[in-house]
Amino acid sequence: MANIRDIRRxxxxxxxxxxxxxxxxxxxxxxxxxxxERALAARPYxxxxxxxxxxxxxxxxxxxxxxxxxxxxxxxxxxEKNILLVLVTGDRGLAGAFNSNVLKAALKFIAFFKDKNIDxxxxxxxxxxxxxxxxxxxxxxxxxxxGEVQLVGEHLNLLGKLEYEAVAEIVERVVQAYMDERIDSVxxxxxxxxxxxSQRLIAQxxxxxxxxxxxxxxxxxxxxxEERERMGEAAKxxxxxxxxxxxxxxxxxxKEFPAPGIDYIYEQPxxxxxxxxxxxxxxxxxxxxxxxxxxxxxxxxxxxxxxASNNANDVIxxxxxxxxxxxxxxxTKEIIEIVxxxxxx
Amino acid sequence: MDDTLQLDIVAPDKLLVREQVDxxxxxxxxxxxxxxxxHAPLITELTIGEIRYMQGGTLHYxxxxxxxxxxxxxxxxxxxxxxxxAEEIDIxxxxxxxxxxxxxxxxxxxxxxYEALQYALRRAEVRLQVAxxxxxxxxxx
Numbered sequence: 001m002a003n004i005r006d007i008r009r010x011x012x013x014x015x016x017x018x019x020x021x022x023x024x025x026x027x028x029x030x031x032x033x034x035x036x037e038r039a040l041a042a043r044p045y046x047x048x049x050x051x052x053x054x055x056x057x058x059x060x061x062x063x064x065x066x067x068x069x070x071x072x073x074x075x076x077x078x079x080e081k082n083i084l085l086v087l088v089t090g091d092r093g094l095a096g097a098f099n100s101n102v103l104k105a106a107l108k109f110i111a112f113f114k115d116k117n118i119d120x121x122x123x124x125x126x127x128x129x130x131x132x133x134x135x136x137x138x139x140x141x142x143x144x145x146x147g148e149v150q151l152v153g154e155h156l157n158l159l160g161k162l163e164y165e166a167v168a169e170i171v172e173r174v175v176q177a178y179m180d181e182r183i184d185s186v187x188x189x190x191x192x193x194x195x196x197x198s199q200r201l202i203a204q205x206x207x208x209x210x211x212x213x214x215x216x217x218x219x220x221x222x223x224x225x226e227e228r229e230r231m232g233e234a235a236k237x238x239x240x241x242x243x244x245x246x247x248x249x250x251x252x253x254x255k256e257f258p259a260p261g262i263d264y265i266y267e268q269p270x271x272x273x274x275x276x277x278x279x280x281x282x283x284x285x286x287x288x289x290x291x292x293x294x295x296x297x298x299x300x301x302x303x304x305x306x307x308a309s310n311n312a313n314d315v316i317x318x319x320x321x322x323x324x325x326x327x328x329x330x331x332t333k334e335i336i337e338i339v340x341x342x343x344x345x
Numbered sequence: 346m347d348d349t350l351q352l353d354i355v356a357p358d359k360l361l362v363r364e365q366v367d368x369x370x371x372x373x374x375x376x377x378x379x380x381x382x383x384h385a386p387l388i389t390e391l392t393i394g395e396i397r398y399m400q401g402g403t404l405h406y407x408x409x410x411x412x413x414x415x416x417x418x419x420x421x422x423x424x425x426x427x428x429x430x431a432e433e434i435d436i437x438x439x440x441x442x443x444x445x446x447x448x449x450x451x452x453x454x455x456x457x458x459y460e461a462l463q464y465a466l467r468r469a470e471v472r473l474q475v476a477x478x479x480x481x482x483x484x485x486x
Contacts, residue, residue: 250360267373
């Protein structure tokens, strides 16, 4: 029979664990809220740049009329031989299936483009570690490829305090590689996050730019209904809204930018502005993806910790029951001993 | 016509400034632009430099790297890659960046990215220049 003292000790230990998972859940909920706000605050700028580019498109010839060549190298479509894949995972674990979902999508992507060369740039430690075990590492400058699929870069601890400038630096190098024709296209795989219950994994092409203002999603992986329900429950328990946040005043104004139907003086030729602005469009897409991924990671961790706390509750309940039974059994045994002892006299 | 301008400065991660101002100076790519209320609609790129705006007799300073501005008679909207208010600039970091760029320029070889270094140097200089104004400005809020 189980020793009551052992069971009591286990209950105490599980209670301690529950304390930790509960705390982590609340911390993740707070971080999620902040991440959602950040993702929201980044929208007006992104919208405005997109709108300006769109309005510039109508004023510039994007294609050379004689040759049919696109005037901006980032618009140039080439046959895809070398692909750069930016893989956005988290730096840390204990986030349920968050990291493994992204990695699964990445493997699918790699299988999908199996006859191409793929360079992987890993954002987040989890993705780096996983890909490092699977594929060789090569510096982007090395003259020979280390393999059809190779790891070319890692960006750890970038997501914790995500700054636009840091993303801009990465994209600057990527754009250079694209213009030098070392890579023919750039994709990013991340966990898209609109709200806690509206998420999916996507592979999105960010270069070349085909149409401004339209996201080019090549692969998607939806969450199961069950997963969404779990996320929803955890969010409710932590006081997080399930709805997409309403459009902010800034966002509404950003949509009307630049003001339509006005005859502007252009200080620079529209083509020149367009040329300088287009790389920023790519940067913004990656930045937005990373912001959403951060929110998704916190949401996943919150959900995982909520489940862990619930499981701890179940374990405590069942252990308490076992402990009570053991205690009752011991009492019964003692009574029987006393009674039979008395009867023997 | 109203005699103030609404100035919005939007950075990638937030709305940095939304104020009614009397006058704005922006570093256009082809030279500085002074904008008063009633300016003709204009679109321009900004280069590294300082944005100054006058509000009720005080001048406020910001540093900006690349940006884009839309000017309307009663409104100026600036989209800036990176913009900082004078009082928010980390002087130590700017000085370090400046020293680093200068050192690298000095020992530059054939494979140096001169443009990138010049750019970094220029940015650090502007940030320091703008930061120097911080003491003269009443806190923005």
